[in-house]
Amino acid sequence: MMLGWLPVVTMIALVLNGFRLRGQLAWLPVLDDEQDGPHGRFRFVAAQGAELPERTRAAAEDWAQRQGLSVLDLVPRRLGVARALDLARAGLGKDFLATRLASAGGAGHALLVDADVAEREQLGEAAPDTVTTAGLTTRLKRLACTATDFAVAPGLGVIQETPAQRAERLRAERGLFRAVLPPLVCYAALVTCVVAQPILGLGALALFCLQPYLVFAGSPVRPADLHRHAALRLLRDPANWARTLAALWRTRVRGDRVAELRAAYAAELAQGTERFFEPRRADCPWCGGTALKPHVRCVDLVLNKPGRFTLERCADCGHVFQNPRLNLAGLDFYYRDCYDGEGARTAETAFSAGPAVYRRRAEMLVPFTTPRTWLDVGGGHGHFANLAREVWPETAFDGLDLGAGIEEAARRGWVDRGYRGQFPELVAELAGRYDVISMFHYLEHTREPFEELDAAAKVLSAGGFLLIEVPNPGSRYGRLLRTYWMPWFPPQHQHMMPRENLVRALTERGFTVVAQDRGRADQSMDLTMAVGLGLNRLARNPDQPWRPRPATWWRRVLFRAVLTAGVPLLVLAWVTDKLAHQVIKRGNGGNAYRLLAQRS
Structure with a gap:
């Protein structure tokens, strides 16, 4: 009975996904190529083989100046269907410009870059290949997080992408597993439709072929190969993916580094x-x-x-x-290799995934003060400070961390100044400078929490505020899930303090707790992370360099198979977490709590 409904469900999914992809592209502005000449304020980065006429450069500069942009990714109007669909799936959207933590791979052809951004990125003079150019958009967005955008350039020529380049680009943008899984699921559904319900299944196949017309109808991107691609999609799409995967297998660039x-x-x-x-x-x-x-x-x-x-x-x-x-x-x-090195990409993705949480933390100060200077201790790469500027645009945000990420945060401009080192050791330099200090999921990592609180009391100015968020060791999920409760996070979390203990310690240091978030600080992820940790433990990524034996092809296949099989469990856990959060946020038993304390 389920298979009988599968063709209908598949066709509905194809239509909805077509509209979604269309929305990702339809908003793109189109440059006016009728300009006098370039203004010379910006620098252009053109990929090898890209044709960038002077009139296109002039139009791009004119658009960037009028829109106040520092980075503009130029999309060829005649970009091929496969590459344009990849672009639509890579994070592009009408909110990209205004979303500080948005991330999207570029079209890989040409970019306009402001001189300041180019200097901070240390752009060379040599023309990069199309893969490097596409990745450059992601990196430059971090340096100009509210001044990076896309536009269609009618005069820009199209570069043909090889299967090896596509594999490398997709791996850099999303990870090849995340890129390949959706089409594999789609192909499997289509084959099952034809087997289960041949007539409706053929309808689903026809709709699959026609989907590009829905995506590009009225779009500013008009692929030159649209009709050919639609006619041959049943053969062309799987063949393209096969060539991409084969190219990936032949070019194991990462292997030497992992070895x-x-x-x-x-x-x-x-x-x-x-x-x-x-x-x-x-x-x-x-x-x-x-x-x-x-x-x-x-x-x-x-x-x-x-x-x-x-x-x-x-x-x-x-x-x-x-x-x-x-x-x-x-x-x-x-x-090591958790927040940098091998884990840098995963950490960046994780820290960019919670803008609503960052805003709620920043908004906790609204009833009490207007911060002038704010120090985020344990600031990492500066994600909180970056988002908090939306709440407090006039506040100077500095960051402190032991790792090199805080220096990267300063380079990006996400913090005004980054301090690298142990907080207690920098007290003499920082004393009295700040009217707000924040410690978000930092105190549980420290070896001596009392020393950190003592340092905060000395660095804050009189009447200043200390905002702390830590895991709640009294959470019922902690007792239920035991080892698989993510906030235990061994071996990084060294201290888990009950709320009453932390309140008492703050009071002993001259602080008065003026606000608390308990259930509202819950991050609604307990079951999802427990399933994820279980799958991660069961699958054991064979490419991790601390694994005792080098990876083999069948271990990689097994790893991906386990993760794929676990997707339904992850979805079920995620839905359950969201439903449970509606109850938890009204009580006091969340997986974290926040305290706002004022220094007397």
Whole structure:
């Protein structure tokens, strides 16, 4: 019975997706090529083989100046169907300009770039290939997050993309797995439709072929191969994907880098992981109590690095902490390739996914003050500061972090100034400079939380505010999901403090808690992340350089197969989380809490 409805569902999905893709392209402005000549204020980056006439340069400069743009990606009007559809799927949309954390690959032909942005990106003089040019749009958007846009350039010639270039571009933009999975699902659905209901199945095939006409009807992008592509789509699409995957198999660029990392990790792991731990302590680091017992025994479910970890709970004050805790060498080992290196792309995606959360954090100050200077401690790459400017456009936002990400945040302009180092060690330099300090999911990572709070009290000006958000160790999900509750995040989270403990510690340091968000701070992701962590543990990415053996083709296939099979579970968990959040946000049992405290 289900298969009987599949052709109808498939046809509806094809139509809806066609309208969605059409909306991603239909808003694009078209440059007026009737201009006198270039103004010379901007620099142009044209890919190898791109034809960029002077009249197109002039039109682009005129449009950029009138719209106040620093970066403009130029899209050829006659761009081919396959490449244009990739562009529509890559994050393009009418809100791209105004969305600070939006990310989209470019058309890969030519860009107009403001001199300041070009200097910060250190653009060379040589013409890049089309893959590099497409990726440049993503990078430049971060440097000009509210001044980067797209426009159709009628005079710009089309560059033909090879299968190898397409594979490399898709891998850089979305990861090839995410790029390939939707068409594979579509092909599987179409084949099943024909087998289950031949007549309706043929209708679904016909609609699949005609879908490009729906996407490009009235569009400013008018592919030269539209009719040919539609007529041959049943053969052409699968063949193109096959060539793309074959090219990927032949060009294993990443393999050499992973091999080097694998050798380095193997040398470290040969010495064992026990050396990464300090001796177990017998008392609670928060209250000094000795009534300790194991709370959660766990492993690294995020990166799957080897090692076993124990979180203990103090029966006297409820504080949960890592015991034995990692030493400095251990912290270096387990943090490495999580937020940078091999994990940089995943971290960037994760931190860009929560703009609503960033705004809610910033808005917590609205009833109390108008910040002049704000220091975000543990600021990472500056995602919060970037979004918070929408709430507080006149505020100077600085950031502090131990990693190199904070220097990248300063280069992007997401923070006005970035400080790299340990917060307590920079107190003398920063004392009295700030009227707001924020610590979002930072305190649980620190070795000595009391020292961090002491530093905040010294750096804040009189009457200043300290805004803290941390996981809630009292969450019911934490008890239910145990090892698979994401906020335990071993081995990075070293301290998990109950809300009452943190309030008391702030009061002892001269702070008054003026506002609290408990249920409203919940991030509605407990079940989704638990399923994701379980799949990640089961699949074990074979390309991770700390895996004991080099990856083989069948291990890669197994890894992708497990993740694909888990998609329905992830969808079900996500829906359940969203429904549960409607109840949780009205109570006090969320997976996190926020405190706003004022220094006397």
